[in-house]
Amino acid sequence: MVRGYLPVCWRNMILPDGTMELIINLGDPQKLCARDNPAKHTIFRHSWISGERTAPIVIDEIGYVHLVGVRLRAGGAWPFLGIPLHEFTDQVVELETIVGREIEDLREALGESRDDGSRFDLLESWLVQRARSRTQPTRSVSHALRVIHGGLDAVRIGKIADTIGISHKHLLREFDRCVGLTPKLFARLCAFQRVIRSVGQKAEVDWAGTAATCGYHDQAHLIHEFRAFSGLTPARYLTKRGPFLNYLEVE
Numbered sequence: 717m718v719r720g721y722l723p724v725c726w727r728n729m730i731l732p733d734g735t736m737e738l739i740i741n742l743g744d745p746q747k748l749c750a751r752d753n754p755a756k757h758t759i760f761r762h763s764w765i766s767g768e769r770t771a772p773i774v775i776d777e778i779g780y781v782h783l784v785g786v787r788l789r790a791g792g793a794w795p796f797l798g799i800p801l802h803e804f805t806d807q808v809v810e811l812e813t814i815v816g817r818e819i820e821d822l823r824e825a826l827g828e829s830r831d832d833g834s835r836f837d838l839l840e841s842w843l844v845q846r847a848r849s850r851t852q853p854t855r856s857v858s859h860a861l862r863v864i865h866g867g868l869d870a871v872r873i874g875k876i877a878d879t880i881g882i883s884h885k886h887l888l889r890e891f892d893r894c895v896g897l898t899p900k901l902f903a904r905l906c907a908f909q910r911v912i913r914s915v916g917q918k919a920e921v922d923w924a925g926t927a928a929t930c931g932y933h934d935q936a937h938l939i940h941e942f943r944a945f946s947g948l949t950p951a952r953y954l955t956k957r958g959p960f961l962n963y964l965e966v967e
Contacts, residue, residue, distance in 0.1 A: 717832050718783040719743075725778040727754065731912070731946050731962040732769035734905050736793040736804065736896070738811070739764055740819075740839070742827050743782035748808050749774040751947070754966075763811040763819050765793070767804025768896040770905070772947060774966060784826055784835055786843065790861055790902060791853040794894045796843055798850045801896035815846075853894040856880045856887055861895070864903045873899045907931050908945045911938065912961050915954070923950055 727749070740763045750756040751774050766773070768790070793801055797814065811819045822842050829835045852858070860876050876899065877887040891899045910930040915921050927938040942950050956964040 717835070718781060718785070720781050722778050722781060725776055727774060727776050727966040729772045729774050729964045729966050731772050731964070732905055733909055733912075733962050734768070734790055734902065736768055736788045736801070737766040738786040738788060738793075738796075739766070740784045740811075740823050740826060741782070742784065742823070744779035747776035749776055758808070760808065760810065763823055764808050765797070765804060765811055765814065766808045767801065767806060768902075769806055770897070770901065770945065771806065772945075772964075773808070784839060786839065790895050791857060793896075794853050795847040795850040800893045802892045803896075805896045854890050856882055857890050857894045860887060860891060860899050864899065864906055873903075904941060905945065908941055911942065911950075915950075915957075916961065917957070921950070921954065 729751075741761065745759050745761045747757040747759055751772065754774060754776070757776065788796075793804075797804075799814065822838070825838055826835050829838060853861075856877075859880055860873075863876050873887065874884050877884045880887065882890075888898055891897070891902070895902060897905070907930055911926060914926050914930060923938060924935045927933075927935045930938070932938040932941065939950060942948070942953070946953060948956070953964070958965055
């Protein structure tokens with residue numbers, strides 16, 4: 717839940733973190749800006765789903781901010797949407813185009829709820845109801861996700877497929893459908909997020925040591941991957957870092 721008033725425009729860049737987000741907006745409209753040209757933007761008013769991302773997005777906020785959100789971990793959106801999740805990758809899509817009028821009914825009910833606790837209960841009930849009519853990610857995808865989250869050998873996708881007993885191509889298709897990324901790309905994204913968490917709020921960072929502990933070949937490899945997912949060098953990230961590690965204020 718995010719609520720408050722911004723008297724002037726606040727522009728922030730959100731780094732990819734391996735999740736999808738479902739947002740219901742009870743406040744003023746928000747703008748999704750082009751990274752290379754913030755004047756070019758799309759306005760989102762009511763509710764939207766932000767797919768798995770491989771690059772940052774830039775958001776403009778001003779006025780009355782009141783957002784109710786759900787962060788869906790990898791594979792977590794599949795039971796609620798039932799649509800191949802690769803269709804949402806690097807996209808932000810109005811929810812009404814996906815689930816129809818029911819999302820507007822939910823939004824109205826959230827706006828009429830008496831307190832935040834009631835809003836969370838209402839949203840949770842809606843998600844559970846939708847999930848009961850859908851299927852969970854396949855066992856092969858669930859196993860691959862556990863392996864990727866669990867260690868630094870996650871990029872050995874062929875080994876994961878052999879362990880499960882399915883073909884490499886079949887695992888790629890299932891992962892793309894239930895997660896929205898390939899296993900290798902998702903593993904790279906997880907490594908990037910390990911760096912973000914490892915750095916935290918440290919004033920000084922041993923980048924060579926961080927590279928070794930987060931699964932990179934060397935410091936140059938870390939810098940290359942950091943640029944790929946953030947558009948920034950690690951050193952530049954430190955100067956822009958705020959209290960929320962994946963949210964960077966943009967001048």
